[in-house]
Amino acid sequence: MYIICLLVLLFIITLLFLYNSFIASNSINKDNNNILLNKINDNKNSLDLFNNHANYRLGDAVYLLNDKNNWTYDKDHSTLKYANISLHNYHDIYPNSILSEYLKLSNYKEKDWDTLIEIVNNKFYRDININKSTDCLMHVRVGDAIDELCSGVNFLNKFYKNIEKSEYKDKSNIIRCDYIKPLKYFQQKIKKLIEMGITKVYLMAGAHIKLPSYKYSTYYINKIVEEIEKAGLQVELKLGGSPDDDLLFSMNFDYFIQSEGQYCRLIKELNEKINPDFVI
Template sequence: MDISNNLYTDWESYRLSDMINVPIVRYGKSINKLYKNEYERYLHDFPNSIASKYISLLNIENCTHEGMIIKLLDNVIQDHKFKPNTNDDIYIHLRLGDIVLADNDVRFNRKLSPKEICINGLLLKYGQVEMYYFFPWSHYYDKLKKITKNGASKKIKIVGGCHRKNKGIDESIEILRLYKIQLEKYGYEVEFKIGGNPDEDFITLSNAKYCIEGGGGYGKLIKNYRLFKKLDFE
């Protein structure tokens, strides 16, 4: 499974969920000293991105709202030129890249191996908030059982990518390999959609008939948007 050259998205440090949900991230210090804040960097590096267009709409409305304004996000997505063709396949999002290098899982207090991450997930705490940045296998398996029971095909597309160059690539490849093996044991046909445009991935996952979201803020954003569109009911 030679996908090592395909995992990196070329969207360096593009953080859609944080830019939409957290004002201190979008208007805080930029990772690039050329810019006053991250919003300025995004306007330069990702001018047509969902994040840049969403924040521009917020600024027009002079809004500093903490958290997502779902209708504004929907307006940006509806105006986006990319229109997904998802058919009846099951889409699974896996949070890959730098996060799999984390050494502060609250249950183990150490870095987990790719196999341990697949089984247990990654439960991390930043500030006062604990969140699964990578869900355990049971999250996907339980949802797959429900979806296929309702008549879905057994064709799966795994979606993910790395937004930091050379961060967690080998570990991510191993996680993908383990997931493919496990899913094929249960009779699923597995295809990878890896290292693509993260905005297009978001639109695809948000509009798919069947989708199982991944961990972290990006996965939570997908889930909330799908609930808004009445594609998920939990």
């Protein structure tokens, strides 16, 4: 009987210890989150990531032309409130662009690869500074996808813990974190680059929506750069470039680390079609 009572007592003590540890851990995590959030929000050196091509949606035009809802202006929508360019106005707003030429020559057809490849080949220029054997291109999705759709604790949870939140209360209150790659993803990719003999990473990012600031995107980029440099690799930033220039620039590389979104998908699939040595 004495032994049974002792075991019960030990069991209760263990439960209390685990409970207190859990509470303490949550408290520490909450404190750490608050420290990080204050650091992000207090940052006065937000990167200017706007690419001066408002609503220029090249990836969406290749993959989502038939989905008219993606091209409808909606003043109440979290992100479509910015999408106020009709598909038929791109010729006037962005003349001679890859997008305007693609829409015209493809006759508004999705995934017309032959047309797109002909357009980019006519515009492509080789960058002699790129070493195909030792350089890698990394695309990072930034802008509204982070600063408007997944900021605050939601951003920290996705980036550091890969805990993804998606919530659609109404059109003006959307939480969507699937555009963000977690820190572990970049750490794994960097490790692979070292094994492949890559010595330099070009980090490319830009925002097609003008926001008051890009504080979370800035933190995101800085932490990724920190991981690259910590591994002993060089890194060069290519931020806020035009979508056309960035797409053409990607054609200089054999090695690519992708993020999320239709534009990044376009970079990947276009290069796979024109470059047999292209590696993801």
